[in-house]
Amino acid sequence: MIATVSASASAFVGQATSIFALDSYVLSLVLKIAFVVVIFLTVPLVGGYLEHKAMGRMQNRRGPVEAGPFGSLQLVADGIKFIQKEDIIPQAADRWVFSLAPALTLVPVLVIFLVIPLGPGVFAIDLELGLFFALAVGSVGVLGILMGGWASANKFSLIGGLRAGGQLIAYELPLILAAITVAVQAGTLSLVGIVEAQANFLLPGTTINLWYVVPQIVSFGIFFIAALAELSRPPFDMPIADSELVFGYMTEYTGIKFAMYMLAEYAGMIMMSALIVVLFLGGWQPLPGVPLPGCDGTAGIFDCGVVGTLAGVGVTLGKIFAIVFVIVWLRVAYPRLREDQLQRFSWLVLVPLSLANLAAVTIAKVVF
Amino acid sequence: MSDLTTRDLVHPGTAPGEDIHLEIVGDGDFATADMSLSIGPAHPATHGVFRIVLEMDGERVVDARPVIGYMHRGFEKLAEHRDYRQIKALVNRHDWLSGFSNEMGVALAVERMLEMEVPERAQWIRMLLAEWNRILNHLMFVGSFAIELGAITPMFYAFREREDIQHLLESATGGRLHFTYNQVGGLKIDLPKGFLHQSRGLADTVRKRLPDYFDLVLGNDIFQARTKGVGPMPADVALSYGVTGPALHATGVPEDSRVTEPYLKYGDIDVRVPVGENGDSFDRFSCLLNRIEASLDIIDQIHDHIPSGPVNSKLPKMVKAPEGSTYVRTENPLGQLGYWLESDGGRTPWRLKMRTPSFSNVQAIPYLLRGALVPDAVAVLGSVFFVVGDIDR
Numbered sequence: 001m002i003a004t005v006s007a008s009a010s011a012f013v014g015q016a017t018s019i020f021a022l023d024s025y026v027l028s029l030v031l032k033i034a035f036v037v038v039i040f041l042t043v044p045l046v047g048g049y050l051e052h053k054a055m056g057r058m059q060n061r062r063g064p065v066e067a068g069p070f071g072s073l074q075l076v077a078d079g080i081k082f083i084q085k086e087d088i089i090p091q092a093a094d095r096w097v098f099s100l101a102p103a104l105t106l107v108p109v110l111v112i113f114l115v116i117p118l119g120p121g122v123f124a125i126d127l128e129l130g131l132f133f134a135l136a137v138g139s140v141g142v143l144g145i146l147m148g149g150w151a152s153a154n155k156f157s158l159i160g161g162l163r164a165g166g167q168l169i170a171y172e173l174p175l176i177l178a179a180i181t182v183a184v185q186a187g188t189l190s191l192v193g194i195v196e197a198q199a200n201f202l203l204p205g206t207t208i209n210l211w212y213v214v215p216q217i218v219s220f221g222i223f224f225i226a227a228l229a230e231l232s233r234p235p236f237d238m239p240i241a242d243s244e245l246v247f248g249y250m251t252e253y254t255g256i257k258f259a260m261y262m263l264a265e266y267a268g269m270i271m272m273s274a275l276i277v278v279l280f281l282g283g284w285q286p287l288p289g290v291p292l293p294g295c296d297g298t299a300g301i302f303d304c305g306v307v308g309t310l311a312g313v314g315v316t317l318g319k320i321f322a323i324v325f326v327i328v329w330l331r332v333a334y335p336r337l338r339e340d341q342l343q344r345f346s347w348l349v350l351v352p353l354s355l356a357n358l359a360a361v362t363i364a365k366v367v368f
Numbered sequence: 369m370s371d372l373t374t375r376d377l378v379h380p381g382t383a384p385g386e387d388i389h390l391e392i393v394g395d396g397d398f399a400t401a402d403m404s405l406s407i408g409p410a411h412p413a414t415h416g417v418f419r420i421v422l423e424m425d426g427e428r429v430v431d432a433r434p435v436i437g438y439m440h441r442g443f444e445k446l447a448e449h450r451d452y453r454q455i456k457a458l459v460n461r462h463d464w465l466s467g468f469s470n471e472m473g474v475a476l477a478v479e480r481m482l483e484m485e486v487p488e489r490a491q492w493i494r495m496l497l498a499e500w501n502r503i504l505n506h507l508m509f510v511g512s513f514a515i516e517l518g519a520i521t522p523m524f525y526a527f528r529e530r531e532d533i534q535h536l537l538e539s540a541t542g543g544r545l546h547f548t549y550n551q552v553g554g555l556k557i558d559l560p561k562g563f564l565h566q567s568r569g570l571a572d573t574v575r576k577r578l579p580d581y582f583d584l585v586l587g588n589d590i591f592q593a594r595t596k597g598v599g600p601m602p603a604d605v606a607l608s609y610g611v612t613g614p615a616l617h618a619t620g621v622p623e624d625s626r627v628t629e630p631y632l633k634y635g636d637i638d639v640r641v642p643v644g645e646n647g648d649s650f651d652r653f654s655c656l657l658n659r660i661e662a663s664l665d666i667i668d669q670i671h672d673h674i675p676s677g678p679v680n681s682k683l684p685k686m687v688k689a690p691e692g693s694t695y696v697r698t699e700n701p702l703g704q705l706g707y708w709l710e711s712d713g714g715r716t717p718w719r720l721k722m723r724t725p726s727f728s729n730v731q732a733i734p735y736l737l738r739g740a741l742v743p744d745a746v747a748v749l750g751s752v753f754f755v756v757g758d759i760d761r
């Protein structure tokens with residue numbers, strides 16, 4: 001990917017400048033990779049901790065308390081435990097596919113973090129086709145789930161893997177259509193460009209700045225539901241369905257491979273929340289029409305100093321964790337749907353609705 | 369194909385229905401081979417060592433065979449070697465969620481054979497604790513059924529209430545699960561001071577918290593979508609399988625031995641039996657929840673009725689039931705529990721046959737599962753309400 005980016009003639013051209021873009025190509029590359037890896041390894045842990053604590057509070061218990069201050073190191077402890085566990089590969093399993101599958105689920109999520117902007121200039125690269133890139137790469141992950149389900153040589157795993165495959169096909173379409181409507185309104189596929197377009201979007205006939213969540217409320221709903229289904233989060237966690245399928249495609253996995261699947265789930269949750277923040281909730285803009293401190297670029301969200309940049313990252317992360325909180329809340333409140341109900345809901349409700357929404361947004365774009 | 373054959377050799381099936389069936393079907397038709405899936409003996413949906421072998425076409429269940437007996441502990445035989453005071457510590461273990469009701473059934477059977485008058489106060493206290501035990505049991509199933517459908521929170525709520533109730537019962541009996549509080553002719557010991565006051569307060573608390581379950585589970589859109597019309601059981605089928613308890617009430621049959629054949633003092637008070645219409649999973653669960661409320665009503669009435677007086681009667685050193693037999697049925701939390709007690713005049717029963725509600729309820733599962741989807745199978749299994757120890761004894 002990095003190689004493609006450096007070839008400036010390609011369609012994947014950098015737009016806005018990253019703060020990691022230095023004169024030295026090698027140093028800048030190292031910085032960018034380090035940034036993505038650090039974000040990838042830390043933010044999901046915070047998301048997981050938030051889930052533990054929020055669920056605990058909602059369920060009349062306390063969540064983790066022992067590991068670290070207020071139990072904040074629980075997930076680190078879990079990670080260490082997973083590394084120590086025996087790595088079991090079932091005798092009947094397809095060894096290579098079985099071992100490759102968790103990595104194949106994990107890597108796409110890591111790669112998507114390349115294009116997600118967390119603050120003014122705080123991103124590895126701003127691709128012109130950033131949204132397309134994120135959605136395209138995100139679809140690869142299910143391959144790892146299908147592979148894991150098949151290679152485990154376990155009936156529960158197989159059913160779980162197939163459910164995940166069916167779910168992805170059904171919900172990829174509304175997800176992409178909802179994202180397209182945003183791109184149509186913003187007039188760009190660049191994620192930084194979409195944040196900028198939101199900062200510049202005024203309610204027609206007024207001077208009131210609004211985020212896309214208001215004009216695009218339908219897309220927002222569709223994108224959120226489809227993202228939940230893509231992530232197999234409750235109430236759409238049928239591929240895992242612990243009371244029916246034991247643990248779905250993860251049934252036969254142990255140790256570090258299991259941990260990789262889990263990390264992919266939590267990182268995916270952060271990734272999808274970040275996309276929602278960028279597409280609908282104004283990215284790092286604190287409130288509609290409110291500039292960040294020390295920023296003098298367009299709409300007060302670019303060309304920031306150290307304070308503004310840090311504040312921008314804080315605002316984005318705050319919004320991401322707010323979305324994660326809602327996802328956790330849904331998990332606490334709802335049972336899971338049935339696979340056929342999920343499919344019916346997608347093909348008969350979400351897909352027609354998102355197509356109509358796309359048409360309506362396109363017409364509105366031409367009119368205003 | 370060769371690859372698959374080796375795999376079969378490497379990993380042969382071990383139990384009936386567990387080997388991987390692979391056959392080439394049809395000649396160019398789009399037909400599929402059935403797969404057999406063994407759920408259990410250790411599986412999260414069966415809460416206990418219950419096993420069910422599903423013949424499946426894709427995710428649809430073609431046939432279902434329950435395999436029981438993994439937890440057979442021989443209680444009926446063991447009872448033949450225990451005297452009448454010891455049996456109560458055995459029988460509160462076959463259905464570990466309704467310990468009090470079980471031991472009460474045995475006590476009633478022995479008392480009936482001895483033609484013994486049990487003090488009034490003991491009878492009322494037995495009813496009070498039996499109803500608390502019923503609520504304890506139902507709360508467990510409220511939580512576990514929700515978990516089977518993927519909702520984790522009701523379990524934690526249910527355990528909050530269960531903990532309080534167990535604390536109350538512990539103060540009187542000393543036990544949290546196996547109370548061993550009944551004895552032939554009455555109770556082991558009188559209630560501790562302040563018990564009734566606490567019991568009143570707890571009844572109010574539980575009643576205040578019940579709407580949580582109605583809102584969070586019964587009123588939940590996804591819960592309704594998952595359970596309405598799933599696994600419907602007509603009344604005649606339920607009766608022919610001997611299904612009792614909430615699963616029978618859901619079909620619209622209000623058969624409840626507290627009403628139709630009152631024991632203890634149930635004849636003196638008003639017992640409400642909630643019934644359903646369609647006999648589907650939703651009705652079964654709704655009956656279960658409403659039974660909690662009905663039990664709270666009964667508890668309130670009992671509080672106003674408990675007389676003072678002794679709680680046990682003078683017993684001979686060795687309790688010996690006279691020669692003969694009797695059958696006692698009580699309305700246990702999960703359905704009708706029957707004890708058929710036959711004595712040859714000795715100090716132990718000659719035969720103690722148990723008719724347990726879970727055993728009969730489970731018989732209806734193949735009927736309910738045929739044609740269901742795997743996720744529906746879980747909704748059906750969870751809503752028939754059984755305890756594995758009660759099936760296998």
